[in-house]
Amino acid sequence: MARRELGYFIPKNKCAPLMLQLAWNDAATYDAKNRCGGPNGSIRFMTKHEAIKELEKAVQYCEIVKVKLKLKKVSYADLYQLAGVVAVEVTQGPTIDFVPGRRVYPMCDSDKCPGVQRLFLNGEEDARSLRRKFSFMGLSEERDIVVLCGGHTLIRTMYPKVPMGETPKGETHKDRSKFEERKWTKDPLKFDNSYFKELLSKSASFTMLPMDYALVEDQDFRHYVERYAKKPVLYYDSKHSISQERKLRTVAAKIHTRKFKEKREILQKLQAVMIVQ
Numbered sequence: 001m002a003r004r005e006l007g008y009f010i011p012k013n014k015c016a017p018l019m020l021q022l023a024w025n026d027a028a029t030y031d032a033k034n035r036c037g038g039p040n041g042s043i044r045f046m047t048k049h050e051a052i053k054e055l056e057k058a059v060q061y062c063e064i065v066k067v068k069l070k071l072k073k074v075s076y077a078d079l080y081q082l083a084g085v086v087a088v089e090v091t092q093g094p095t096i097d098f099v100p101g102r103r104v105y106p107m108c109d110s111d112k113c114p115g116v117q118r119l120f121l122n123g124e125e126d127a128r129s130l131r132r133k134f135s136f137m138g139l140s141e142e143r144d145i146v147v148l149c150g151g152h153t154l155i156r157t158m159y160p161k162v163p164m165g166e167t168p169k170g171e172t173h174k175d176r177s178k179f180e181e182r183k184w185t186k187d188p189l190k191f192d193n194s195y196f197k198e199l200l201s202k203s204a205s206f207t208m209l210p211m212d213y214a215l216v217e218d219q220d221f222r223h224y225v226e227r228y229a230k231k232p233v234l235y236y237d238s239k240h241s242i243s244q245e246r247k248l249r250t251v252a253a254k255i256h257t258r259k260f261k262e263k264r265e266i267l268q269k270l271q272a273v274m275i276v277q
């Protein structure tokens, strides 16, 4: 029911990029060492932060769906991840199996802000700091980092048309004519491998973030950018993208020895890191 409603709501409001960014940012609070954080809905307490304030809208959109469908038993954690899954699907990306079951507060949904130090989003990262941030979440392979960043194919933001160094004041924020749209790819409402092609193209959008450029400047990252630019099937096919085979093998081994509840938790964590395959 929720999946169907989101499948109608997201294209209607053209909010697939925001929803994917929301799902990612909720999941990206995962702290692999202390085994806490992750997709637990905590991002909804963080949207006052300047760097991700646009996500307030995505949180509100999800709230509209939750209230409309009377989804009291569906956690924010599940709803945000499902919104990310649907965002990829409605923009013609791959179909993603969704593993529900993150429970509502107090079992899973967090009631706390994850804290600014967990904030993943400034875009200024170079290759070294990208590696550091992803390894914090337990993702240390270049392939995982590159494939996840492919989500930037959907970037579509409004920037103020003001000379460099000047900050728009007062009413200009509300006047859309004073804003221009910047996007990373030709069609930011189409989920495909064009982000990788764009990164390699000489005419690559000058608006991209330092973290995007880090993926082509670092030779190990670049190797995967080139692969995914050339063969979209490698990007979409999970066997070749997120090191899923390795992860599934580890999970399969763990699942053999664990109880059902733990199995579900493992699958959910796995899904959080593999939301874009």
Ligand code: HEM
Pocket: 016, 017, 018, 020, 021, 024, 120, 121, 122, 123, 124, 125, 130, 133, 148, 149, 150, 151, 152, 154, 155, 156, 157, 209, 211, 276
């Ligand atoms: C270290 C990793 C990442 C950093 C530093 C980062 C940073 C950013 C920043 C700064 C923006 C805002 C761009 C702007 O408005 O100028 C953005 C947008 C976005 N990010 Fe990321 N990002 C990262 C990884 C990801 C991943 C893994 C995904 C998806 C799986 C993702 C999905 C998005 C989407 C969809 C938007 C566009 C939202 C919109 O246009 O409404 N990002 N990211």
